[in-house]
Amino acid sequence: MTIKIAFTGKSGSGKTSITKAFLKVLQETFPEKSILLFDNDLTGELGHSFGLDIRNTIYGIRSGKHEYKTGIPQGMTKHEYVEWAMEDILVSLNENVDIIVSWLVGSKDCRCPITAQINDACQRLIERYDFVLFDCEFDLKYLNQLVDTDIDLTLIVANPTVDSINLAKRISEFSAKYAAGGQMGVVMNKVGNEDMTAVSELLSDADLEILGTIPFDKELADGAPDRNSKLINEAVEHFYCRLNLPQENK
DSSP: OOEEEEEEBOTTSSHHHHHHHHHHHHHHHOTTSOEEEEEOOTTOHHHHHTTOOOOOOHHHHHHTOOOOSSOOOTTOOHHHHHHHHHHHHOEESSSSEEEEEOOSOOOTTOOSHHHHHHHHHHHHHHTTSSEEEEEOSBSHHHHHHHOOOOOSEEEEEEOSSHHHHHHHHHHHHHHGGGSTTOEEEEEEEEEOSOOOHHHHHHHHHTTOOEEEEEEOOHHHHTTOTTOOOHHHHHHHHHHGGGSSSOOSOO
């Protein structure tokens, strides 16, 4: 069974760094498990953080502008073509980890066949992996426009400010119907010595639980391009046990 984790939040909140920290924890806990990184953020920062400039995207398949690694096989049906193209744009990071980038997605209101074909191909791709980490664009609605898939855990990445928490409440409201009853909560990122009273009260009023807290990392704030952070990795390891995820390798 595939475990699906979505990271949502405003651009710049720290989603990509936290996604990478979760990847590290999962690799260390389940070294033999397969993991798909699904970059659904329009900035494409997840790929960039690995030093990759990924130009071949799911949007490229949809628009017909993708440049394939090999010649297109002859005699395929439309469904077979989309699945073949999806495989062509996968980038392998190592033996057990792949990454794919969506970029622009089509509207669910579009009745053109390619919309359903891409949804089906994404579903089948996701089901091949033990874990899928979605680096999302703001909330789950944008991801749902691409693929209908249940999410086991939705983490809303927020900063310790009233404005950020109000935004987290909106993300929760927008995402609730797409979360399929999975666990949803807030990860407080870039936490310093702030008074968290107002923030905690707002979250309590919105019935949102703080699932984890991550300290402010000055080195990361100064622009580390790989988005790696020892502080974030240690924080994720600390609160991972609070999440509705597999806890040990069996």
